[in-house]
Amino acid sequence: MKAFEIAPKDTAAIVGALVADELSWRFRQHMDSLTVASLSPETVIGDGGLALSGPQRTACVARIAGFFGLTDATCLNPGADKIGDWAQIIAIRMREESRGFRFTAAGRDSATQSNRHGADEIFAEAAAVSNLIYGRRRLISLVGPHSLLGFVLTVLAPTLQQIERIDGRGTTPEQLADMLSFGDVVVATPSLWRYLMQEGARAPDNVMGIYFGEPMDVDLSVQMRQSGFGAQREIYGSTETGIIGWRDSPSESFRLFEFIQKTTEGISRKMPTGDLRELELIDRINWRNDRSFLLAGRTDGAVQIGAVNVFPEKIAATMTEHQHVESCEISVGRHEGGFDRLIAYIHLPHGIEPSHKIARSLDRYCRERLNPHERPRIYKFEGK
16 A cells, blocks of 8 residues: 555645635636646645635635545644645545545536545556556656546556656646656646647657547647657546546547446446446447447537536526526637637627627626636627
């Protein structure tokens, strides 16, 4: 179990990411990515730092305790002054109790439940993923460490391989290119990889690129290879199921990890006890054989914006509650730079004409009622 001990700096990075996510989702206090990346063990929790209010601190403590599977959230000292204080307490408690972890989907709403995964399950996933990065010298992560895949891929797997983990979330494409060296592996979502390619990021020989969280297209994968990221791995899984499979290229089929198997009912996971647990996938699967498959679309109507699941019907329903919106449809459009974005087609009540005032009111309303990834980037006013 020692191989899976989490370094203090990694624990602090997870705590910082959880705090930022909780503030953004529950309190609509959004932090930009550079600010989130700058949170460190020395970040002050109260005045002069994050300035958490009483309710904010209570919510963050509950989220942190839940993530690390701590049965008593009060162990996170109410008098803690810095993020590092919380991280130290967690490190001690993790050595005493490490029964499981609890993850929350990024595209959640108030009805979404967090998902608990046993420690043995998560460690088994880390062991499987670590085989995919065997022989690498360093891992540079451009994703948050608090999602299930982020935690397994960027915290536990490099720990098991005993390679250096670098948090690269605060680096520019130029800085990333300068720091890369032979044998590195870089983890990012396809949206981030698209941005890196547009900015001209290049890698020296034998640098691997890993991606997950949203579909990767063949053209982007080819561009990555031409830019020096010759070896690639795509990981498929979810907060609900854990990791399921992997492949070397978006033109190939996914291969199941060894603890996942096809059954007559669908797909199951072999638990550490030897029992099989049926998994409920949110994607349709086309089986190529008993150990490989292709994805064939989602079952829940979600689309992915920046690797976060959002639900167009729910967004449209929320926007329809605005006083000047009679009906609304949400679609996904691709920006000329290759990034997906939401477009709102809005029908105004009879007799009301589109205006800058209404557009500003809608934008303000969306900022108050929708999470950042749910907010339309374009409003189109439709005629009756």
